[in-house]
Amino acid sequence: MEMYTKEKSLLDTHVQAHVGKKTLHTCKTCGSSFSNKSNLTRHKRTHSQDKPHACALCSARFVEMYALTVHMRSHTGNMPHACDICEATFAVKSSLQQHLRTHTGERPHMCNICGTSCFTSSALKVHQRQHSGEKPYSCGVCFARFANNSNLKTHARTHTGQKPYSCKVCGTSFLQKSTLNVHARIHSGERPFVCKVCAFAFSQCAALEKHVRIHTGEKPYSCGVCAAAFVTSTHLKRHTQSHRKDKIV
Incomplete structure (x- = not known):
């Protein structure tokens, strides 16, 4: 009887994949939903301290062995997937x-x-x-x-x-890998983000987004004191200081 029940459960799960009928299992912590209970159980570990797979080189721990394998590449530098x-x-x-x-x-x-x-x-x-x-x-x-x-x-x-991410050229360390990637372009001179209007190139996507506003005329940062508007938050901060100086005088 127990074997029958187990086999029926597997069959039901399989049939749902064809008919599109899903019994969703929802995480009470973050609201994420899963089609089967085992995936939900695995997901719950991301909220708890149940991370049985530990890195031998740092304090990082992981729910899945695969995640640990991927993490180890941050230590070895093995990054097999390259952007063309x-x-x-x-x-x-x-x-x-x-x-x-x-x-x-x-x-x-x-x-x-x-x-x-x-x-x-x-x-x-x-x-x-x-x-x-x-x-x-x-x-x-x-x-x-x-x-x-x-x-x-x-x-x-x-x-x-x-600061687990270190520059191989100058040794500077960073909290995040994305910050290291941006920093590395100082040494390589790489500017992969290109403006479609004037072909000016940038090392960071955020810098390109700011530049594009020169062409579009967009000024999303507005002064709360007067009607002035600016392309960047830096320009707005500089402008705001002029109001403070006026108050001091």
Whole structure:
């Protein structure tokens, strides 16, 4: 009877894949849903301290052995997946596929509340927490809360002082790999982000976005005192100081 019940459960799960009928198992912490209970159980470990796979070189721990294998590449420097456009390298193929969208501009995942488009479905989930105010990840030291686990991990390093990503040229260390990648372009001179209007190139995507406003005339940063508007927040801060000086005089 027990064997029959187990086989029927497997059959039901298989049939659901064909007919599209899904019994969703929902995480009570963050609201993520899964088609089977085992995936939910695995997911729950991301919220708990149950991370049985430990890195032998640093204090990082992981829910899955595969995640540990990928993490080890941050120590060995083994990044087998390379971008054909800017030669950026990645530990896993899915990261490369997501990165390619920074070149193509493709943002297939759209927020149904404000229309913002995101490169990945996970980025969309994090974005939507701006609307809900949900911050399910909490720091165990200062109790600061975050919308996603990666921000919590980065924040935790401000307490430990850990900077695991080091430049191979000058030895400067960074909290985040993305910051190291940007820094490395100082040495390589690489400028992969190119303006489609004037062909001016930049080392950072954010710098290109600011530059494009010169062509579009967009000035998203407005002064709260007068009607002046600016292309960058830096220009707005500089302008705001002029009002403070006027008050002092």
